[in-house]
Amino acid sequence: MYFNNTNDFFHGIMFHHFHDDKLHTRGQGSISQDDFYKLINFIGKKNILNADIFFEKLRKKKLKKNEVCLTFDDAIKCQIDIALPVLEDLNIKSFFFVYTSMFSDKPDNLEIFRYFRMNYFKNVEEFYESFYENVNENLENFFRHYKNEMEYKKIKSPHYSIDDIKFRFVRDLFLEKEKYEKLMFSLMKEKDFNPDEFYKKLFFSKQDLQDLDKLGHLIGLHSHNHPTLFEKLNYDQQKEEYKKTQQIISKILNKSPNEIKWMSHPNGSYNPETLEILNNLGIELGFKQIMKIEPEKGMKKINNSSLEIARENHSSIIKRMNK
Ligand SMILES: [Zn+2]
Structure with missing residues (x-):
């Protein structure tokens, strides 16, 4: 019960x-x-x-x-x-x-990105690896700066792993929408993923x-x-x-x-x-x-x-x- x-x-x-x-x-x-x-x-x-x-x-x-x-x-x-x-x-x-x-x-690309992330990589870790390779910046200071906020986020969303939370902080606060989308589209190109076919599905x-x-x-x-x-x-x-x-x-x-x-x-x-x-x-x-x-x-x-x-x-x- x-x-x-x-x-x-x-x-x-x-x-x-x-x-x-x-x-x-x-x-x-x-x-x-x-x-x-x-x-x-x-x-x-x-x-x-x-x-x-x-x-x-x-x-x-x-x-x-x-x-x-x-x-x-x-x-x-x-x-x-x-x-x-x-x-x-x-x-x-x-x-x-x-x-x-x-x-x-x-249309917003949220779901397309998720589908790509889930299906074109062996696991989410492999996706994060490619993602950070493409970000290509030293994020140490960024993570240190947001340490408390990330810990708070983990309490609020216990179903996310620490890596999931780090990824979301980098996406939303380090890159922000435009840069993030650009990066994702270049990753999709690398993997021959064509998003147009997927909107309907x-x-x-x-x-x-x-x-x-x-x-x-x-x-x-x-x-x-x-x-x-x-x-x-x-x-x-x-x-x-x-x-x-x-x-x-x-x-x-x-x-x-x-x-x-x-x-x-x-x-x-x-x-x-x-x-x-x-x-x-x-x-x-x-x-x-x-x-x-x-x-x-x-x-x-x-x-x-x-x-x-x-x-x-x-x-x-x-x-x-x-x-
Ligand atoms: Zn929602």
């Missing part, structure tokens, strides 16, 4: 990647269809609310401690191919939080969004470009990210923008301005992705506000199942 009254109070379970024996290869943090069934069983189906019921109960402040919902981030196709059949089989309606640059002519299509909506799942916001550190954007940039994505989603679903009232924070990153912007856009439910109190964000408790509902990562739950 997962729940107890001391430290396991959370309301969302967060899923990203699923693998099968076909297109969707096993990768860091991915789970199989079988694992997914087992996890639902472990949580207990009676504890899992449909997304619309979850939302109504939250609104009325009637959520019980053991009531959770399932959430899927990033509009990754494996969720449609592997997880959706399970949801339909068990009749569980969930939240899908999608970023929308993939529906424009300038790895991401949701507009049709997928419409189908999910018809089935009764709720589609929510997750920014337009999925910035790696949302909290570093200024007010206008943040506002543009959420306004734009709310408009795109509502247009695809043929709804009015203010009907989309739920979101999750990309990489769990936000600041007080983000919450104000979301409020102004009529968002009433927001998920973050860690089970820790972050005082620097003004948090006083877990599930600090209806825009900061905690979620547990599926891989942490699986680890406990297997204990």
